[in-house]
Amino acid sequence: MEHVYVSDIAKYEGQEVILKGWLYNKRSSGKLHFLQLRDGTGIIQCVVFKGDVPEEIFNLADKITQESSIIIQGVVRADKRSPIGYEIGVKGLKVVQMAEDYPITPKEHGVAFLMEHRHLWLRSTRQHAILRIRSEIIKACRSYLDDNGFILIDAPIFTPAACEGTTTLFETDYFGEKAYLTQSGQLYMEAAAMAFGRVYCFGPTFRAEKSKTRRHLTEFWMVEPEMAYYDLNDDMDLAESLLEHIVKQVLKNKRRELETLERDISALEKIEKPFPRITYTEAIEILNKKGMTMTWGDDFGGDEETVLSKEFEKPVLVHRYPLQCKAFYMKADPQDPRLALCVDVLAPEGYGEIIGGGQREDDLKTLEQKIREHNLPMEAFKWYLDLRRYGSVPHAGFGLGIERTVAWICGLHHVRETIPFPRLMERITP
C-alpha cells in the first residue's frame, strides 16, 4: 500500500492509503476518536470508529499523546466539513514512538518559553505558515532574478577588512590573522557585475549590533543584486519590480498561509507598480508635519521609518539622502553634490526599511578621496579601486532584507519568527 502525503490526498479519494506523521490534536466522543494527523505537508482528520477496528487499536487511539509519531492506514473519504475536503476512515494504526508530555500545549505560552523550544515550536500551524511564506519569498527573489538575465554569484562570508569600521562586525581568528563575517556582499558584487553585467548574491549576513529592537537579528539573509550600466532610476525600477513580483507570488501560492496568519490580504493586493517615490527632503517635510522635529541632515531611525511607512499604502522609495549620512561608496548627485544617489525602500503599514541601495561611485579619483575622508585603509580597497581603473562604468544595486520582508508580508510585529532559528543579541540557542 502506498505511503502518501496529506498535500496529495485528493488524488487518492476512495483508496486505502498509508499516512505517516504525528498526532497534532485529538478529541473523542463515545465510539469515535478523531485524530488530527500532521505530516509536515498538512493536517488531516483520521476517524477511528469502534466498529471498524480491533479493540486494541481503538484503545491505542485513546492513549496516544500529543506529538506521538503514528502511522495510519485508512480510506480517503471526501468530507465537506473538512478544511482540506477529505478525511481518513481509519483501518489500522501504529504508534512509532509514544511522546512524553509535550511541552507546547494548546494553552498560551510566553515568547521566551517558545523561543527556548524553537525546535518544537516549528511544528505549530502558525510557524508552518510563516516559514512556508518565507520559502516562497526566497523562491520568488531567485526566480525573478534568474528569469531576468541575472546570474547568482555567491559573495564570500569571510572578509579580510571592515568596510565601515569594525564595531558591528563579528571577528574570528583565521589561521593567525583576523577575519570578519560579512555585513554585505556588495563590494564583491560590484566586481562580479563588471564581469557578468547583472549579478546577485543571496546569503547570510551578520551584524554585531547591540540592538534589541523588533527589527534586528545578528544573523539575517539578504539578496543583493548589482548591475553594470544601471543608474539610480534603473535601480529603483528593479527594486519596484522585484517587490511586486514577490508579493504577487505569495498571493498566488500562499494564500491559505496568509489566511492562517489572519493577514489583511487586501493590503497586499494593493502592492502594484508604480510605487511612490519621494526625496529625503520631502520625507523630512512629511515627518515634521507629523509632529516630529527633524532637521535636514538627520538620519532616520526606526521611529521615523514607522511614521513614514504608515503614510503610504505601497512601499515608498525614499531617494537622495544627504551624502554625509551615507557610506563612502555612494555616488554624489551631479545635480546637487550634497545628496547621494541612494534609495531606501520602506514597507508600508509601519514596517519600515526593507531595501537599501543606490548608485556607486565609479570615478577612481573621487573614490580614493572618499576613502581618505572616511579614514579607511586604502590598501584594503586596492582590489575594489581596480574596478574603477579597468573599465569603470556607472553601476547600482541594493540589498533586500529577507526577514523584514517576511515580517511585512506575514504581518508580524517582530522579526524573530521570520527565520527558522533566530539569532538575537541574547539568543543563540537552540
Place this chain on the structure above:
Amino acid sequence: MEHVYVSDIAKYEGQEVILKGWLYNKRSSGKLHFLQLRDGTGIIQCVVFKGDVPEEIFNLADKITQESSIIIQGVVRADKRSPIGYEIGVKGLKVVQMAEDYPITPKEHGVAFLMEHRHLWLRSTRQHAILRIRSEIIKACRSYLDDNGFILIDAPIFTPAACEGTTTLFETDYFGEKAYLTQSGQLYMEAAAMAFGRVYCFGPTFRAEKSKTRRHLTEFWMVEPEMAYYDLNDDMDLAESLLEHIVKQVLKNKRRELETLERDISALEKIEKPFPRITYTEAIEILNKKGMTMTWGDDFGGDEETVLSKEFEKPVLVHRYPLQCKAFYMKADPQDPRLALCVDVLAPEGYGEIIGGGQREDDLKTLEQKIREHNLPMEAFKWYLDLRRYGSVPHAGFGLGIERTVAWICGLHHVRETIPFPRLMERITP
C-alpha cells in the same frame, strides 16, 4: 534606441541597437577594426569599417585598450563565421572609461597571480563558464527539491556548541559568549524534518581545517536535505535522483560552457540511474586489489577516494562504514551493529566524495549513550534529544558539497575556481 544584451542579439537582426560592455579583445587590419565586446551575457564581434564612421571614431577604435568600458551603436548582422551567428556593423562608439594597462593579458599567468586578481580574473571566458555552471547546479538542486515536496528551512550559521569537537571550528565572540560557525545544518534540519517532513537547507558552511589539498576550502556551500520516515535506502534513492537531475540540467542548459571548458561531455552523459552501490567492506576489497593496504576499520582519505572513484563510470554509493569511524548521531545497522547506516557518494573520474549522509539514530536511550561515549556535553544536546522524546521517527539525510560537485561536472582539478571568491587556508583576499 534600445540597449540590448548579447544573449538576446538574435531578436534584433537587421536593427540598430546599443550595446554596453567592455573590450575583451581587438584586432585591426587596414580599414577595419574588429572589437570583441563582452557585456557579461556573451561576446560579440563589432566591426568598425573606416568608410562607415567619422575619422575620430575610427581612430578611437584604434586606441581602445583591453577592458575599457565601451558603448557601441550599430546594426545587427547575421554572420555564419561568428560562434554566436551575429556581428555588429558599428556606427557609433563611446569610451566610458579608458582602462589602464590591464594586468591579465592573453599570455599565461601563474595561479597565485590569478587568485590575487580574482576580482578581474572573473571576467575571463573560462571563469564565466565555470560560474555559469555553478549557478545552474545550484538552481538544479533547489528546483529538484522544491518540486518534490521539500521546503527550504535555513539553518543557523552561529551555533552555541560544537557537535564533534572544536578543533576544526571557527570561533567568534558573541556578546561575551563563545559561538562557532556551522559545519553542517544537519541537527537543525532534523528538528525541521520533524515539523515539515521533508526539508533542506542551503548555505555556507565552515571548516578550520589545516588542509591544503585540491578538495578543501575553509568556506564552502552545502545543500542538506533531511527527511522524516526515510531509511538509508530512501536516502540513497534521493541522492541518486538529485545527482542525476543536476547533471541532466547542466547538460541541457550549459552545454556551450562545458565545451568552453573542453569537458568530456560523453562522461557526463553516462550519469543515469541506477548508480552502483557497494558496501564499505566491498570497497576495502577493491582497494586492496588495487594494491593499497587497507585494514577493515580504516577510514578513507583522499587517495582511497580517488582510486575507488576511478573504478566506476558513474557516482558510486559506498554504504555501511564501520560505526567507529562515524559521528555519534549515525544509526547502527540492526543487521550488524559494527556498521553505520551511512552512505558516501564518490563522483567518478577520481573526483571522490561529494555527498555524505545516512540514517540518524532515533532512539533516545541509544543516542544518550552515544553522546556519553563520544564525551560530548549532554546539556548542549538537550534540544536535539527532545526530537527523540516527542514523536521520534526513522529519518535520514545527506549533505552535497557544491564546490566539489562543480569541480567534477566542470572537470577541474582544484576546487579553487569553483566558487567566486575562494577562501583557503592561506587566502582570504580579495
